[in-house]
Amino acid sequence: MLTERTSELARISESLADCERGRGRVVLIGGGLATGKTALLDALGDLVGERAALLRAVGSRAERELRLGVVTQLLAGAEPVVRDKVARLAESPLDVRSLEEVGALLLESGGERPVVLAVDDVHLADPESQQALLYLRRRITSARVLLVLTEWERPNLARESAHAELARQPDHRIDLAPLTPAGVAELLDSEDVCATTAFELSGGNPFLLGALLEDGLVVGPHLRRAVLDCLTRWDADFLAVAEGVAVLGDSASPALVAELLAMTARSVGPVLDALGAAGLLRDHHLRHPDVLLESLEPAEAARLHARAAELLHRRGAPAVEIARHLTAAGAVPGRWAMRPLRYAAEQSLVDDPELAVGCLELALNSSEDDGERVELRAALVRAAWRINPAIAARHLGPLADRRDLCWRDAVPVARLRLWQGDPGAAGELLRITRAHAGEPHPREAAELRVAAEWIHGRSLDVEPLNSGDASWQATAGLVGTWTREVPGEVLRAAEHLLQCCAGEVLPDAAAAAVLALDHVGHADRARHWCDALIAQARRQGATTARALIGAARADMSWRRGDLIAAEAQAQEALRLLHPQTWGVLVGLPLSTLILVNSALGRHDTAAELLTRPVPDEMAATTFGIRHLHATGRHHLTSGRTLAALDAFERVAARMRAGDPAIPTTIPWRGDLAQTYLLLGRRREARELVAEQLAGTSGGVRILAITLRVLAACSDPRQRVAVLREAIQLLERCGDRLELARALADLSQAHNELGQLRNARLVLRKADQMAKACQADILSHRLRDSLDAARPEAAPTPAGTPLLSEAERKVAELAARGQTNREIGRRLYITVSTVEQHLTRVYRKLNVRKRTELPAELSRLHDSEESHAVTRVSEGTGTRTSDEATARY
The missing domain is CATH 3.40.50.300 (P-loop containing nucleotide triphosphate hydrolases)
Known part of the structure; x- marks a missing residue:
């Protein structure tokens, strides 16, 4: 070079x-x-x-x-x-x-x-x-x-x-x-970000730059080997000094490196100058310290880190700095190390929970005092919760029977019990804690109550969580106001709770708050808080918060008909936390994935998701109801009507006999009524619809879904007005998938009234909406219906198919002996539409009953093949106007 x-x-x-x-x-x-x-x-x-x-x-x-x-x-x-x-x-x-x-x-x-x-x-x-x-x-x-x-x-x-x-x-x-940035750009024949990256990684050192190019401008094996070769070719003290600088990191100075390595500052200084002149140092820090640290033997690395911690402790360095070396060494070199470990855990709890957990685990393994070990375990539960609840659960056992925990230690333990599906144990712990520690902190009490009611309804006795703070008492009742559909109170309580998350993400209570905002019509505020909380959790390394808020975001995307976003967000949530780590809350992202895949027609994927193991305790939670409802939706969309009926009736039993504090965000009455209609039980369907409309809960979305089912129970003339009202509500709440379904039903109503122009216009809009949701099966159904809704051309030109594609499908299924209801389920159309198609088929084929269809369809097929051969031989390629219309 x-x-x-x-x-x-x-x-x-x-x-x-x-x-x-x-x-x-x-x-x-x-x-x-x-x-x-x-x-x-x-x-x-x-x-x-x-x-x-x-x-x-x-x-x-x-x-x-x-x-x-x-x-x-x-x-x-x-x-x-x-x-x-x-x-x-x-x-x-x-x-x-x-x-x-x-x-x-x-x-x-x-x-x-x-x-x-x-x-x-x-x-x-x-x-x-x-x-x-x-x-x-x-x-x-x-x-x-x-x-x-x-x-x-x-x-x-x-x-x-x-x-x-x-x-x-x-x-x-x-x-x-070393080469200048301009020299590196000239060598790479580039002045863009690649040249800047190459200079930053190599320092302009030609030897390192050549290795970097071999690695494709990333830190790879060639560059790592080149860094070590640079240091080992010179005097032996070059490698040793570089290792010392790598171990000390930001604390490195000639004097400290010399003391760490038992050398003199006079001998270390020239080596540092040489490393800087070669471009291996940047602002007195190694460009690639990880290369040196990874090359160290584990025992030597532990020795150097322990020695560094001791030297920094003598110099009065910050506790976090000392603790990083102690955790890297994996040992406590003396009793003096316990204090910086505990201080560092407290200071890094919010911004670096992994370090906090490492400090506390190291201190716990080295402590021999029983009282100190209890404090360390409680702190571990609090810290580990943020990155992995499974780590926190490992330390729960020794704390389970303690009757002397303070509120600060008891709240994380109770929260973990709620995640494990044991509200009884959580409530007992809270009563014991209140008996000896007095009233809880208002904020902690409010957050825990919101989380408990969101997960378990009112299975947890919230009396020990009451405090004298009126503002936090109002916030603590968030789930209750959400259930009673009081938008103003929900907004005030949710915003109060979320604004207090500025310094720390509170995953379960925060997720409940954003979902409550979304449910009562404050979707923009809910999305804002989701984005802000996820960004904050990412900065702080709070994996649990990222996963749970992401799962809430996926649920919001599903209820907007944004299926692809909902799928990605739910999958990311399950990637961040292993399904077994989620506890009973796994029902939130898992249910969303089942609903999305069912809507997208991926029935095998949805069935596989249903086979994934979930905690038995989840069945008694609100997420158990969600999971059961998603199961019913899968069965309904895959044509297993009786299985769907069983799932929806179990949901209905839980909702009717269950806790009135559970927010009614699940359209269970509408889904059950729709299932009754498919089974011909119209009276029961109408009763369910009337029951839902008589209540005041459920929000705009559930009201719109209920109206769509009500329309299906009504005659065509009443159906149009009801569906238009449902469509207005769905446009207001933004659920594109349900809007596409309502538009398809409205098109069908127009078709049955003979309003074919209106039917085609509405159905095209429904088709566009379904494509926007990427609901492929719905799009196919709508295209078939659109073809069926086009006006018949009076005299059919020679060679034009006598039956439309939709009529042919219905006729072929009828010829195979399927009933009108079975044909409707197979083609996703109503029984009335099947009957209309068969009426036209009988007239066009001049038959009077189904048993004559097979022979006539066979003759029709032969005739059309003959016409096709004739058209090819004559070179004609014209289409009728109706065929052109059917393409759009």
Whole structure:
């Protein structure tokens, strides 16, 4: 890589020209680690060409004891007699005469041409070769010799005598530095972000840059190996100092690194300067500390981190800084370490819960005091909750029977009990805590009550959670006001709770609050809070909050008919937390996925989701009802009407006999009524619809769904007005999937009234809405209905199919012996539509009953094939106007 090396090559070329004119020259190339000295020396080959004899050698620490080793390399291409003479000279100490003989051999090696002697890493050459080169240097003033030497740049390290003489006052000194950002951009032939990234990762070091290019401009195996090679090629203390800097991180200083490694600051400082000159350091920090840390043996890494923690503790460093080293060491080197571990856990609970958990687990494993261990376990439950409730559950056992927990420790334990589906144990703990600790903190009490009622209804006795704070008491009743459909009170309570989440994400209570906002018509505020809480949780590393708020966001997307977004959000929620970690709350994202896949026609996927194990305790929670309802929807969309009936009736039994505090966000009456209609139980369907309309709960969406089912129970003339009202409500709440279904039903009503123009217009809108939801099966159904709704062309031109596609499907199923109801379920159309199709089929085929259909359909098929052959032979490609209409 010779980018930004033009002036250096020019100086070497100038010296070569002087050499050709009989004026010997010395060029010394210096630079830091891997800054391109050897690459510049390699360029001599092209520069010299046939103009001179080029002899090359490389100094090596391993060959320093080999007398005249570098001279032997320089004369490797000479005659055997010359090499034998050098070998004999190396057998005894060099004197002036022997040095003169070696010099003569080097000068004569070029014959009639000038001689270029290039020695890489001359500071590592054996002493005898350095003496020979020095002897030659003193005598090349009028000789045609160019001596090109490279050395490592170590300003604070004294040179050996011969090396010092060789490097003293060269004719040209070239100091190589890492490439500049412009040089990196030139090398990459790019000025965009790739060049910036390459410079940041390599520091402009040509050797590292080459490795980075091999890795595709990412930190890969080649770059990692190159970093280690840079450090191990130099003195042994280079690697050790780099490891010390990597271990200390932001705390690294020459004095602290020296103390960590039992070295002197005077010896560490020059190494740091050399690392900086080579581009391996950036602002006094290693560019790739992880490479050094990963290369350390585990035992050595633990020793260094423990030593670093002790040194930082002596200097009064922050507790978090000390704790990071202690957790990396995985050991407590002394009783003094317990305090910084506990302080660090408290300070990092919000912003770095993983560190908090690591500190507390380490302290717990090292503690021998029973009271201290109880405090540490309670703190662990509080901290681990934020990243993985399963970790918190591991520490729940020893706390289960404690009767001396304070509120701060008791609330996280009670919350975990709620997630595990045990409100009784949670309530008992709260009563015990209130008995000996007094009233709870108003905010903690309100949050826990909201979470409890959202998950379990009023299965938990909330009396121990009452406090004297009126504002928080109102907030604590959020789920109750949500159930009573009081939008103003829901807004005030939810906003109060969510605004207090500014410093800490409270996943279960916050999820209940955003869903309550969405349910009572404040969808924009709910989306705002979801986005804000997820962003905050991501910054703080609060995995549990990200997962739960994401699951709530998925539920909101489902109820807007945004199926793809709902699927992605629910899948992300289940990815962040393992399904077994969710406890009873797994019903929230899992139910959403089942509903989405059922709506998208992915019945096998939905069936697989239904086989996933869930906690038995979930059945008694609000999420158990959600899961059971999703099961019924899957059965209904996949044509298993009786199985759907069983699921919906179980949901109905739970909702009627269950807790009145459970928010009625599930359209269970509408789904059950729709199932009754499919089974011909119209009276029971109407009773369910009337029951829903007589109540005041459920919100706009459920009211619209109920009206759509009411329309299906009514005659066509009443149906149109009811469906228009349902459509207005669905447009207001934004549920595109239910809107598409209502529009399809309205189109069908117009069709049955003979209003074919209106039927086609509405159905096209329904089709567009279904496509926007990507509900493919619904789109196919609508296209079939659209084809059925088009007006019949009076005289059918020759060759035009006698039956429409929809009529043909109905006729073929009827010919196979299926009933009108079975045909309707198969094609997703009403029984009335089936009857209309069959009436037209009978008229067109001139048949009177179903048993005549097979023969007539067979003759029709033969006739159409004959017409198709005729059209092909005649080259006609025209379409009727009705066929063109059916394409849109």
